Amino acid sequence: MRRLVVLALALVPLALGACTAAPSETDPSVSPSGDISDIVIGGSDTLAPSLEFTPGLDYAEEQSTVVWDGDGEYLQDGEPLLLDIYGASLDDGTTLINTYDGLPRSFLLAPEVVGEELYDRLLDVRVGARLLVVAPPGFESEAEAPIAMVIDVLPDHAVGTEVEASPDLPEVTRHKTTGEPSVTIPKQSPPTDLQVATLIQGSGPQVKEGSFLTVNYTAWYWSDGKGADGKWRKGDVLDSSWPVEAAPFELQIGSGQVIRGLDEGLLDQTAGSQVELVVPASYGYADKGTLVFVVDILDVFNPEGDA
Numbered sequence: 220m221r222r223l224v225v226l227a228l229a230l231v232p233l234a235l236g237a238c239t240a241a242p243s244e245t246d247p248s249v250s251p252s253g254d255i256s257d258i259v260i261g262g263s264d265t266l267a268p269s270l271e272f273t274p275g276l277d278y279a280e281e282q283s284t285v286v287w288d289g290d291g292e293y294l295q296d297g298e299p300l301l302l303d304i305y306g307a308s309l310d311d312g313t314t315l316i317n318t319y320d321g322l323p324r325s326f327l328l329a330p331e332v333v334g335e336e337l338y339d340r341l342l343d344v345r346v347g348a349r350l351l352v353v354a355p356p357g358f359e360s361e362a363e364a365p366i367a368m369v370i371d372v373l374p375d376h377a378v379g380t381e382v383e384a385s386p387d388l389p390e391v392t393r394h395k396t397t398g399e400p401s402v403t404i405p406k407q408s409p410p411t412d413l414q415v416a417t418l419i420q421g422s423g424p425q426v427k428e429g430s431f432l433t434v435n436y437t438a439w440y441w442s443d444g445k446g447a448d449g450k451w452r453k454g455d456v457l458d459s460s461w462p463v464e465a466a467p468f469e470l471q472i473g474s475g476q477v478i479r480g481l482d483e484g485l486l487d488q489t490a491g492s493q494v495e496l497v498v499p500a501s502y503g504y505a506d507k508g509t510l511v512f513v514v515d516i517l518d519v520f521n522p523e524g525d526a
Contacts, residue, residue: 253309255282255353258367267305267319268369274310278365282353283340289347291374296342298397299463300326300333301433301517303371309353310364322433323373323518325466341372348372375467376435377493377515379421384495388416389439389511391495399461400493400513402439404454409441409509414497415484421491424519428473432485433518435460435467441497441509457510467517478503481512490519 253276261269294300303323306316318324330338337352344350350370356363376398384391387410390403426432437459440451451457460468470476472485480498488494496512503510 251276253278253353253365255284255351255367258309258351258353260286260349260351260369265320267317270305270307270312270367270369272309272312272367274312276309276365278309278353278355281334281336281355283336284351285340285344286349286351286369289345289372291346291378292396293345294328294341294372296328297463298328299375299467300328300341301373301375301467302326303373304368306366306368308364309367313364315366316368320520322431322469322520325375325433327463337370344372346372346374346378373517374491375517377419377421377491377517379419379489379491379493382417382420384418385416388414388495388497389441391418391493391513397461398515399435400437400515402454402511402513404439404441404511409499410497411499411501413480413484413499413502414495416495417488417492418495418513419491419493419515421489421493421516423490423516424521426472426485426488426490426516426519427521428486429522430472431520431522432470432472432516433467434470435515435517437461437513439511440507441511444508446506457507480510481514484512485514485516488516490516492516 253273257272259271261271263269301323303318304316305314305319307314326332328338328341333341337350340350348371352368352370354366354368356365389405391400393400438457440453440455440457443453444451460466472482478498480496480502483502484496484498485494494514494516496514498510498512500508
């Protein structure tokens with residue numbers, strides 16, 4: 220049987236600055252058994268939760284519980300999964316992973332990815348849920364201690380208040396289940412300046428200079444054209460992070476990582492928002508003409524800690 224530890228082992232080596240938990244000095248054969256109900260989730264001085272527990276207990280089996288359910292869509296098999304995760308050793312409290320003070324992790328909701336028990340749990344909850352899971356020690360890895368993880372399920376598309384669209388910009392429609400956008404490019408010539416419109420107003424942290432973002436996006440050509448990489452037709456997709464095999468895109472505003480149109484157009488937006496940008500060549504790619512971007516801002520992390 221696949222176990223929760225599958226997820227734990229996938230996460231721990233990826234954690235920034237993670238350290239391996241020290242082996243417990245207590246003999247597991249005589250240690251009292253630990254139960255997930257004895258672990259208490261609390262707050263901390265950062266965005267991450269904290270865990271209170273009795274160290275040195277024997278967690279021989281994987282355990283999981285739903286702390287609370289969300290109010291979003293039910294999770295579906297095989298669909299993208301965006302998670303905030305805080306994990307710690309149940310021997311000494313060493314933090315093994317913390318995405319709350321950073322950007323969340325993307326997975327597919329599949330038993331071979333998250334483990335069968337957590338997979339079954341996730342199929343019963345909705346976006347916005349919080350779970351607590353315990354992975355037992357060992358299992359073909361360097362981890363020598365049981366691990367507790369707080370897992371928050373985040374939306375993988377924009378969630379917020381609908382804003383009336385501008386009639387002068389391409390019309391955006393969204394898939395009723397996944398939220399993936401599509402556009403209808405108008406017949407008129409494209410604008411010569413950067414155009415930015417908020418289509419869904421999210422309520423999360425605001426994008427600032429230096430903010431780290433997790434986004435889903437699609438970019439379309441406004442007009443027919445030809446570049447070094449071939450010909451394209453009006454409305455063709457240049458690039459997208461929406462396919463299941465792709466992951467949400469991570470970027471830092473103002474770092475030069477993305478084109479000027481995105482750097483400037485996403486400033487002051489908020490997490491949860493969907494933003495439409497019409498990006499002329501002077502703000503984007505000189506050889507691709509005007510582009511239309513629709514960007515779902517899934518998460519914003521401001522290193523200074525401001526919301």
